[in-house]
Amino acid sequence: MLLGIPSRIVTGYLGGEYNNASSSQNTNSENTQQGGHLSIYQYDAHAWSEIWLEDIGRQRVDPTAAVDPQRVESGWSTELLSQQSALSSDLFGLYKFRKTAWLNTIRLQFDALDYQWTRWVLGYSNEQQYDLLKRLFGGNIQWKATAIVVATLIAIMTIFTLFYRFDINAFKRKKLPLWLNLYQQALAQLAKKGTKKTTDMSPSDFAQVVAQQHPEIATQFREFSTTFEILMFKNLNSKQQVMYLTRLKQQFNRLKPN
Incomplete structure (x- = not known):
């Protein structure tokens, strides 16, 4: 002015x-x-x-x-x-690479990728989403999209249900200590004969129940239970652990035929 x-x-x-x-x-x-x-x-x-x-x-x-x-x-x-x-x-945004043909081609390709990313990802608007769904499913997109969402939810619920109902104890047994695995095997064999250990029983208490119901294995099972308690609850060094574990295996092998 x-x-x-x-x-x-x-x-x-x-x-x-x-x-x-x-x-x-x-x-x-x-x-x-x-x-x-x-x-x-x-x-x-x-x-x-x-x-x-x-x-x-x-x-x-x-x-x-x-x-x-x-x-x-x-x-x-x-x-x-x-x-x-x-x-x-x-590196790829400078015009100085225009002087070298192959570098300029690479630079332009990177710029084209950036353009496509901006266009189809960063700039993916509601209209583009609607057009894509319309090309995939044709007309009546609303009820088809609802059906897909419902089917997906049902599939997810089914997968979770099957997962929780699947018995994963077999996988857990592989990670159990050997002495606990042997003890559970003994409990499983006694359960087949009608003698089941409840969760409130200690190994010593259950050994007394076994002695009453199966006196023929009373002594063997009591010794087996005592060794198991030592391995399970006492703080043993490596040498002691190997010694008691060897003893538990021998007691289990003598107990198994009975």
């Missing part, structure tokens, strides 16, 4: 880079006809002036063409490019 002419500053972008590599990655025929995309970088930012002329309206006044013609003609400036190279560590 120093000269009495209404003016304003306008900011935007000037230039950009056309990338045709993304056209081969599009599966949609409409996007293929468009052929690639235009990449706009931060160093494409530009500002210019607009003035208001009576009976004409707003007119752009941009001295860039006089100061740096390359900026207008090709969309990028040698000076801006050198500044960008010095300040940026972006």
Whole structure:
């Protein structure tokens, strides 16, 4: 307004880079006809002036063409490019790779992948989701989607039910100490004969029950139970543990035929 002419500053972008590599990655025929995309970088930012002329309206006044013609003609400036190279560590976003054909091809491919990621992942809108479902399932998307959700929930519930009903004790037995495994085998054989150990019984208490119901193995089972208690509840060193475990095996082998 120093000269009495209404003016304003306008900011935007000037230039950009056309990338045709993304056209081969599009599966949609409409996007293929468009052929690639235009990449706009931060160093494409530009500002210019607009003035208001009576009976004409707003007119752009941009001295860039006089100061740096390359900026207008090709969309990028040698000076801006050198500044960008010095300040940026972006390997695949620098224009300096345009001079080497195979490096420039790789750079454009990476830029095309970034474009597809932005378009199909970051920018995956509700309309695109609806269009995808419509192509997959046709009409009546609402009830079909509801049926898929219900079927998925039923399948998940069925899997969890089968998992909890599956007997995993066989897997747990593999991790049990040998003395506990032998003792459980003895309990299982006695349970088949009608003598079951309850959870409130200690091994010594159960040995007394076995002595009453099966006096023929009373002494053998009492000795077996005593050795089991030592292995189960006492703090033994490695040598003692091996000694008592050997004894328990011998007692179990003598008890097993009975």
